[in-house]
Amino acid sequence: MKNPIEGLVIHCSDSAFGSATLIKSWHTDPKPKGRGWADIGYHIVICNGLVENNTFMDFMDGAIEWGRDIDQDGAHTIGWNNLAGLCLIGESGEFTISQLESTRRVILYLIENHGLDPEKIYAHADLDKRKPYCPGIKDFKKFIQKCVNLESLNEFVGRVNPISEDID
Numbered sequence: 001m002k003n004p005i006e007g008l009v010i011h012c013s014d015s016a017f018g019s020a021t022l023i024k025s026w027h028t029d030p031k032p033k034g035r036g037w038a039d040i041g042y043h044i045v046i047c048n049g050l051v052e053n054n055t056f057m058d059f060m061d062g063a064i065e066w067g068r069d070i071d072q073d074g075a076h077t078i079g080w081n082n083l084a085g086l087c088l089i090g091e092s093g094e095f096t097i098s099q100l101e102s103t104r105r106v107i108l109y110l111i112e113n114h115g116l117d118p119e120k121i122y123a124h125a126d127l128d129k130r131k132p133y134c135p136g137i138k139d140f141k142k143f144i145q146k147c148v149n150l151e152s153l154n155e156f157v158g159r160v161n162p163i164s165e166d167i168d
Contacts, residue, residue, distance in 0.1 A: 004115030041075035062098025092136030
């Protein structure tokens with residue numbers, strides 16, 4: 001694994017459902033359906049339990065999935081692909097507590113094991129003005145601070161129960 005991690009960019013998938021496997025198909029399928037890339041653009045994907053349209057799996061809420069090999073540059077933020085890319089499945093700001101807690105676990109792992117500087121954790125919107133709502137976590141710096149300090153993340157929850165909101 002790349003050591004140290006130079007920085008981390010946090011994204012949202014801008015889709016109500018998904019997984020690393022599904023995003024990889026969106027990124028690698030030939031155009032016009034996909035982007036025609038060699039691999040998924042993100043290094044880490046955190047699921048919300050909605051793995052397919054209208055298919056909720058409770059055990060997948062907060063699941064951490066591996067994407068592109070961390071030793072390779074990503075394909076997630078123009079000009080910043082040397083940084084690791086993490087994608088939260090969901091629309092801007094619509095994340096479950098399980099996803100937020102898993103994000104904390106990834107952040108702490110990268111800090112403790114790969115020298116990630118918390119000051120070098122960015123919202124996608126911080127680095128790409130064409131994505132002003134990505135990932136949509138209100139007061140992103142406060143979120144990172146609370147992750148690092150092991151404080152409650154409840155104020156950042158944007159989706160409480162994916163079952164009742166998305167599935168009839």
